[in-house]
Amino acid sequence: MTRQAxxxxxxxxxxxxxxAAGGAFVGGLSGGLLVPVAAVxxxxxxxxxxxxxxFMELRANRGFMRSALLAWPATLLSLALVRxxxxxxxx
Numbered sequence: 001m002t003r004q005a006x007x008x009x010x011x012x013x014x015x016x017x018x019x020a021a022g023g024a025f026v027g028g029l030s031g032g033l034l035v036p037v038a039a040v041x042x043x044x045x046x047x048x049x050x051x052x053x054x055f056m057e058l059r060a061n062r063g064f065m066r067s068a069l070l071a072w073p074a075t076l077l078s079l080a081l082v083r084x085x086x087x088x089x090x091x
Contacts, residue, residue: 012054019043019050037084041077048073 001009023043030036049070053059058066 008054012050016047016050019047023047032088034084034088038081041081041084045073045077 023040026036026043027040030040052066052069052073056069058069
């Protein structure tokens with residue numbers, strides 16, 4: 001592993017840990033409100049994107065696998081947002 005790759009790995013890991021801690025903090029204080037739930041879902045997608053691109057080494061790849069792997073968490077988190085909206089509207 002080169003020095004540049006190691007520095008990029010450490011920076012990505014630090015960002016993942018920051019997003020995880022921030023998501024836990026915001027989620028714990030959200031109280032079921034819609035905006036904090038949406039913020040946690042956006043942070044979850046950012047974490048998934050970092051894992052897919054950096055840890056699975058798909059950043060340089062432009063193939064179908066990259067698109068499919070990025071679409072999967074987007075789909076699941078969109079469904080989670082729809083569920084949160086439905087619960088918020090229904091009561």
